[in-house]
Amino acid sequence: MNHAVKAAEFVANAERAHWHDQALWFVREKRDKVVHALPEWETLRETAAAVKAYTVAHLADLLEQFEENAIRLGAHVHWARNPAEHNDIVLGILKQHDVKHVVKSKSMLTEECHLNPFLERNNIDVVDTDLGERIVQLRNEHPSHIVLPAIHIKKEEVGELFHEHLGTEKGANDAKYLTEAARQHLREKFMNADAGITGVNFAIAETGGIVVCTNEGNADLGTSLPNLHIACMGIEKLIPRAEHLGVFLRLLARSATGQPITTYSSHFHGPKPGAELHIVLLDNGRSDILGNDDFRNSLNCIRCGACMNTCPVYRRSGGHSYEATIPGPIGSILNPIQDPKKYHSLPFACSLCGSCTDVCPVKIDLHHQLLTWRREIALKGCLPLSKRLPIKLASIVLKRRWLYNLAGKLARCLVPLMPRFLLYNRLNDWGKQRELPLFPKHSFRELYKRHKRINMDGK
């Protein structure tokens, strides 16, 4: 995949790209407002980062502690090395309970594992219950943002979609009306579900409990009605103690949507009476990241999406241009770890402005890691010719003083005389939206020499 190519498709519709940019900036501004109201924000970030660093350094012990406590509370714990194992485990549990209909609340991890299509292939009906996720599911798309899955879709399009699938009035596109229609439609799904699948925001080693945060209440409805709850989590979601939730719950919603906390922050300790709770722990490359000094602290991520809302590239190119489960700055770090060849262009979808690093609630040094990735990608030989060749040329020229001087002279003489088509063509990506500056008659060295001479003469 190539981010620049996909992004070009997105920005081709300038009006829409602008609208998308503004929608996300609105969320970033809401975040700023609540963050600035808390004098201890920086202390909170530092504390959170330190808790995560401790967790990562003791992850194996903490995972064992978590498993032991979760089992003591009556939950079942499963371990999956990769998405295939994860999906088999989930399917096995569902089959054991003869489940036909599943309601799912938001879980980027099940997106990572492509759980929905897998279950559908096995004749299990899966309904995403987060409104944004339901919208993208009905459109046969994937979320374009990890917190705001349908941020790329306009209300007119939702109106059309709901008219087709939920029978709302044609042309009706009032958000309130459409949300009410979804509420009725999904209430029916909740009532008919045999099992609820959720993600996990935090898992507590000390207690064996899990915490799931939503604004809609869909995770709670989905797990309080049926007698089977399957919670899927990456192994990095662990925190050592319940008291650490005080830190993370203060950071999460403020960073994500500018709310002081999500509407529901639900703590599940064991199954509901008479029911079963299964917790599936997924590795899928996370243990490798843990061993990598450059990218280790990307495991701090609590999936708030703040880096996306602030990123000038993400805002203007849309989540789908990353062609990955997790887009944006954090995705541009995590995806190349999974597949550097496929995702080689993502670390370059970045202006290195550092805004993501500034807003990250768990202090991931995102833009530094993105810069590191550029070097890694070159070393791995994953750079395309269009980048390799100019760098090679530059290296030849910059190593030789005479050649550098000659190239400068030639450029100053010839470029102003060259016809446009020679300068601005498909080989010049840089010039697609930019004009070359006027070339000076003399180089800096020439000017410097002349000034020195004049000064000497003057004495």
Add this chain to the structure above:
Amino acid sequence: MESKHHILSAIRQHKLDGRELPNLGQDWITYDNLPEQFATMLESVGGQCVFANDPADINVQLTQIPAYTEATRICSLIDGVGDSNVDLNAIDDPHECDDIDFAIFAGQFGVAENAAIWVTDQNLKHRVLYFIAQHIALVVPTARIVDNMHQAYEQLSFAEPGFGTFISGPSKTADIEQSLVIGAHGARSLTVFLLPSAT
């Protein structure tokens, strides 16, 4: 079992420096007037805060709430508060809670910084009631409002199996073009009655 072993040894092969857990006893935010701060935050997250004198006053105040006066099925978990006509303990299947219009619960404590109220499934047969009822009200003594989430967790222990959640405002979504809509899947409204002392 094999996967567990594999994952744990994959993690353990990376020897990382033992780090210390940070000190959580920081100078976290506090408020001069906890009930006022709580009420302001609750309004900002879409809830209504009502200062009541006593349970009898709550009953008077309830008659001012259209969602309550228009409700057919009311389930109150607090003796003497609300005209409860649903006996939750007589319901076996939680799905049957679907037609409950208004539910009233006791909240354990509130948090001033974000208007969250801690509720649990202790002595509650169907925890789904918090989420499935069309409208809910929570009753919390003002004396049980803490400043921030750190103080909140000092109040909590998770030694026993159980369910608990912080509820901050009514259910909501902004998934359609960032327009805030109250009443996504859970309660369409949340009223919090603050009582002057632990009654």
